[in-house]
């Protein structure tokens with residue numbers, strides 16, 4: 504165990520991230536070093552929907568934050584820690600494994616908050632906090648498709664280890680949605696391309712192309728079906744085991760069209776605020792850096808208004824690298840016209 508609580512705060516680069524990562528799995532090193540670079544933090548900070556929702560949920564709830572001990576899990580540049588300190592927290596502890604925390608220290612200092620915020624470099628699962636318990640946990644842990652490369656496990660560890668009974672988690676709810684889209688042109692370009700490459704059959708490449716979900720913005724007009732909420736994670740009660748799930752979905756077609764792909768997105772809620780705050784990463788909402796995740800289907804479904812496509816979404820962390828996801832969509836489309844009916848399942852890996 505690493506006891507970084509005794510390391511001098513002001514010293515800045517106490518030891519490099521590389522030293523701290525000795526013995527860590529390659530995938531973990533890759534994950535944490537990706538956060539060393541300032542560009543990734545710039546992208547997150549510039550995601551106004553994201554950052555403003557966190558700011559509002561904290562600033563509009565000064566009565567909740569006042570005189571509380573707050574833990575910022577994965578503090579990055581320290582933005583959420585500073586929101587909490589400005590909202591009147593007694594003390595904020597920010598923890599991050601990445602070397603970006605050295606910049607967070609400088610930022611906290613130039614903003615005159617060094618006496619209110621303690622920043623610890625290390626893995627959340629290994630550091631020793633200067634307080635045995637905390638009243639509030641704040642964290643921005645969401646990845647693409649909500650759970651890809653996600654650090655939700657880490658937030659749950661922090662909750663189970665440090666949160667006082669009745670303590671609050673900001674945000675506390677995440678809901679995942681699925682819908683069907685028309686995307687023939689792009690599918691032809693991305694998947695159909697492999698059917699004929701300079702006169703050669705490249706179908707072995709097509710299989711890989713199909714298993715790779717695409718993170719991209721989807722236009723609202725591409726939606727053929729209603730969205731379907733498939734799962735809500737309540738951060739107060741969810742366990743790591745719940746992050747492997749198989750949930751049903753049913754999608755009602757809103758017009759006669761073709762369904763080439765299923766898409767997924769998530770909404771995030773700060774429901775324990777005075778006035779709940781929610782933001783969506785869906786195609787109907789303002790752009791966020793999470794965009795949407797597109798899963799191309801092996802079949803094209805010819806749907807008529809009022810018909811439904813149903814099936815299951817199965818998600819589990821990959822056995823070898825728990826930050827990767829193994830995702831399966833099964834689909835069942837039954838119509839009176841057997842030439843249009845289709846059933847199948849498709850496996851995807853996010854890595």
Ligand code: SAH
Pocket residue numbers: 535538544547548576577578579580581582583598599600601603625626627628642643644654657
């Ligand atoms: N809170 C910041 C950064 C969010 S990105 C903001 O809102 O802008 C998530 C951060 O969590 C990254 O900097 C990453 O290095 C850190 N992180 C992820 N898992 C961690 C763990 N197990 N221990 C410590 N830090 C972790």
